[in-house]
Amino acid sequence: MATSTTSLNVPSLNPKLSSSLSISSTPQFSVSSLNFRTHGRGTRRFIVLATAGLDAKPTVLVAEKLGAAGLDLLKEFANVDCSYNLSPEELNTKISLCDALIVRSGTKVSREVFESSGGRLKVVGRAGVGIDNVDLAAATEHGCLVVNAPTANTVAAAEHGIALLAAMARNVAQADASVKAGKWLRNKYVGVSLVGKTLAVMGFGKVGTEVARRAKGLGMHVIAHDPYAPADRARAIGVELVTFDEAIATADFISLHMPLTPTTSKMLNDETFGKMKKGVRIVNVARGGVIDEEALVRALDSGIVAQAALDVFRKEPPSPESKLVQHENVIVTPHLGASTVEAQVEGVAIEIAEAVVGALKGELAATAVNAPMVPAEVLSELKPYVILAEKLGRLAVQLVTGGSGVKSVKVTYASARAPDDLDTRVLRAMITKGIIEPISSVFVNLVNADFTAKQRGVRITEERIVLDGSPEAPLESIQVQIANVESKFASAISDTGEIRVEGRVKDGVPHLTRVGSFEVDVSLEGSIILCRQVDQPGMIGKVGSILGQENVNVSFMSVGRIAPRKQAVMAIGVDDQPSKQSLQRIGEIPAIEEFVFLKL
Numbered sequence: 001m002a003t004s005t006t007s008l009n010v011p012s013l014n015p016k017l018s019s020s021l022s023i024s025s026t027p028q029f030s031v032s033s034l035n036f037r038t039h040g041r042g043t044r045r046f047i048v049l050a051t052a053g054l055d056a057k058p059t060v061l062v063a064e065k066l067g068a069a070g071l072d073l074l075k076e077f078a079n080v081d082c083s084y085n086l087s088p089e090e091l092n093t094k095i096s097l098c099d100a101l102i103v104r105s106g107t108k109v110s111r112e113v114f115e116s117s118g119g120r121l122k123v124v125g126r127a128g129v130g131i132d133n134v135d136l137a138a139a140t141e142h143g144c145l146v147v148n149a150p151t152a153n154t155v156a157a158a159e160h161g162i163a164l165l166a167a168m169a170r171n172v173a174q175a176d177a178s179v180k181a182g183k184w185l186r187n188k189y190v191g192v193s194l195v196g197k198t199l200a201v202m203g204f205g206k207v208g209t210e211v212a213r214r215a216k217g218l219g220m221h222v223i224a225h226d227p228y229a230p231a232d233r234a235r236a237i238g239v240e241l242v243t244f245d246e247a248i249a250t251a252d253f254i255s256l257h258m259p260l261t262p263t264t265s266k267m268l269n270d271e272t273f274g275k276m277k278k279g280v281r282i283v284n285v286a287r288g289g290v291i292d293e294e295a296l297v298r299a300l301d302s303g304i305v306a307q308a309a310l311d312v313f314r315k316e317p318p319s320p321e322s323k324l325v326q327h328e329n330v331i332v333t334p335h336l337g338a339s340t341v342e343a344q345v346e347g348v349a350i351e352i353a354e355a356v357v358g359a360l361k362g363e364l365a366a367t368a369v370n371a372p373m374v375p376a377e378v379l380s381e382l383k384p385y386v387i388l389a390e391k392l393g394r395l396a397v398q399l400v401t402g403g404s405g406v407k408s409v410k411v412t413y414a415s416a417r418a419p420d421d422l423d424t425r426v427l428r429a430m431i432t433k434g435i436i437e438p439i440s441s442v443f444v445n446l447v448n449a450d451f452t453a454k455q456r457g458v459r460i461t462e463e464r465i466v467l468d469g470s471p472e473a474p475l476e477s478i479q480v481q482i483a484n485v486e487s488k489f490a491s492a493i494s495d496t497g498e499i500r501v502e503g504r505v506k507d508g509v510p511h512l513t514r515v516g517s518f519e520v521d522v523s524l525e526g527s528i529i530l531c532r533q534v535d536q537p538g539m540i541g542k543v544g545s546i547l548g549q550e551n552v553n554v555s556f557m558s559v560g561r562i563a564p565r566k567q568a569v570m571a572i573g574v575d576d577q578p579s580k581q582s583l584q585r586i587g588e589i590p591a592i593e594e595f596v597f598l599k600l
Ligand SMILES: NC(=O)c1ccc[n+]([C@@H]2O[C@H](COP(=O)([O-])OP(=O)(O)OC[C@H]3O[C@@H](n4cnc5c(N)ncnc54)[C@H](O)[C@@H]3O)[C@@H](O)[C@H]2O)c1
Pocket: 129, 130, 131, 150, 153, 154, 157, 202, 203, 204, 205, 206, 207, 208, 225, 226, 227, 228, 229, 257, 258, 259, 260, 263, 264, 285, 286, 287, 311, 312, 335, 336, 337, 338, 339
């Protein structure tokens, strides 16, 4: 049965999106724009979650206990529903009313959760490090950002690892139980010393490093195995990085600190236990799944493993009858690694609340785990190009004749920057968004852009033209070409047979500068009418007067022509949508050979 405390009476603070850039207006809380804010956090890296239309409070479901400091932060911005111990069915039902979900390790955020959310769930916040309880693939497919709190429980977990190490070596738990049972077994509980022993730290990340530091302070010889850790970081604290086999073969104690992934799953198994020093002692504050638990029982029974201290289990809570839990040489704790007052009341709670609120506001998420990381300063510089990219995608796809099928898109960036100095992932994502959103009900953001394109069979290739000259601006132009399609505006087809639109940023404003083989210049605001005509005097006036009669404001007009009195393309920017009748009258102007109305 779920316990539920809901706090909805929070101050009527309307979230303000600072420095925000709304690219399209879609319903509240739908993720459909990119917002930028530089946090001034030095070199931290960020990704963008696109969020739009936040003119009412979002709802955050907190499904596991979160520290008060975090809840207070959330309540300043959102309606907060604290509902603990939800069954999977209850979670699936509730989730469709929530914009964000915060969990710890006790809640499985499965594919069904994302499917049940009906597209409303925008952020999952994991109040801790391990994200093995969140279906990341499903989150990404649904455009849902997953953020975690990767730093605030590091010391707590490391201290728990050391606590278990010492408690195991000195039989603290067993001796405590026996004294409480009225016994006094001074000979039975003789322990082993830590000083001078070799500790193998498996996974030399944040927690592993802190465990290593502390173990060195206890006089242990520390080695570590981590295929991805830099050797100089290990050397700096006097730890040698070794191979997996060397680590397990030489260690008196093994402490596990790697994440649970398909590669690390059951990495301690019958075979690897067989390679260990007889009498090895194992501490696990990482994840239960990295050990084959049945194999560990066999290794304990055979004496290969003298003792084990376990904070985590494949299935939590483990069955009370579990042979492993009941083994006399095993001590256990109920996944307490992160559970200190310092880590939970403030640390993790604040870290995750800030990440979730920031993501809901459309700010840059520093701790996103399922989206590409793009530095804030890069995003800030690319801001107008991001708008340009989406609008070019949107224009290009509207030029495709219905039923043609968009399969092959080529994006060409012309820039004086060295290729390594231009990160185009956000631009590619926004072009994808521009192309896919007008032709489907799928909502696209930086999280799911590549996945969505792949799923719809749209192949997006990118090409760079390296220009001479000053690399002041990141880009000179962006060109979007759609191949193997017919166009409802034949003039948009380039001499090489693709639909082609090109744009650039002028004075911070995105402009359309080429359609097919015609050069134009129209700012990408409002909507655009493209007309092909025989170049002759009075055309601008004729079209302008039809629009004027309907009070449609013309923001920009530009004519691109092959040669005087030959074919020309006129691009007309309009603030409002003209009526069908007006568009029809424009089409009936004798010199006009074809025209198209495009919404931006
Ligand atoms: N018991 C708890 O309450 C508790 C608390 C915090 C963290 N944890 C667990 O500890 C893990 C580590 O946390 P962290 O903050 O140090 O994460 P981290 O990402 O900083 O470190 C994980 C390290 O494991 C390494 N690694 C990955 N694959 C490996 C492999 N096959 N072999 C060896 N090393 C490998 C990575 O390179 C990385 O350096 C988390 O994933 C989480 O599951 C548990």
